[in-house]
Amino acid sequence: MFEKINITKENLSKLIIALIVAAVFLLTMSILTDDNDSRKFISSDGRGSEAALCSFLSDIDGVGSVSALIEYDTEEKVVGVVVTAEGAADPVVRNNIVKGVSTLYDVPATSVMVFQKDTGVNGDEKKQ
Numbered sequence: 274m275f276e277k278i279n280i281t282k283e284n285l286s287k288l289i290i291a292l293i294v295a296a297v298f299l300l301t302m303s304i305l306t307d308d309n310d311s312r313k314f315i316s317s318d319g320r321g322s323e324a325a326l327c328s329f330l331s332d333i334d335g336v337g338s339v340s341a342l343i344e345y346d347t348e349e350k351v352v353g354v355v356v357t358a359e360g361a362a363d364p365v366v367r368n369n370i371v372k373g374v375s376t377l378y379d380v381p382a383t384s385v386m387v388f389q390k391d392t393g394v395n396g397d398e399k400k401q
Contacts, residue, residue: 351378
């Protein structure tokens with residue numbers, strides 16, 4: 274009933290090629306049928322999500338206190354974001370903020386501006 278399978282180099286190479294073709298086919302089908310917009314959004318209505326963005330960004334290590342302004346186009350799509358953060362003087366923190374915002378709102382990094390937040394320590398000298 275059970276016969277010994279004769280494995281030769283030719284049969285083994287055909288099996289490997291068949292497995293590679295099947296894997297490529299499955300990956301292609303997965304990519305073609307994937308929902309491109311499976312991200313979770315901060316706010317369903319779009320507007321008023323600055324507070325949620327600030328809360329999210331302030332949880333990133335080194336960011337500190339955050340303020341944000343989000344600019345929308347006429348179709349309620351985010352077109353630009355300006356962020357001020359206490360830790361923005363550090364280039365790594367600044368880069369993390371830009372990457373987080375650009376990923377979250379699906380905008381290019383060039384549409385995200387990050388500035389050092391004025392902590393008020395030297396602000397008294399400017400006001401006098």
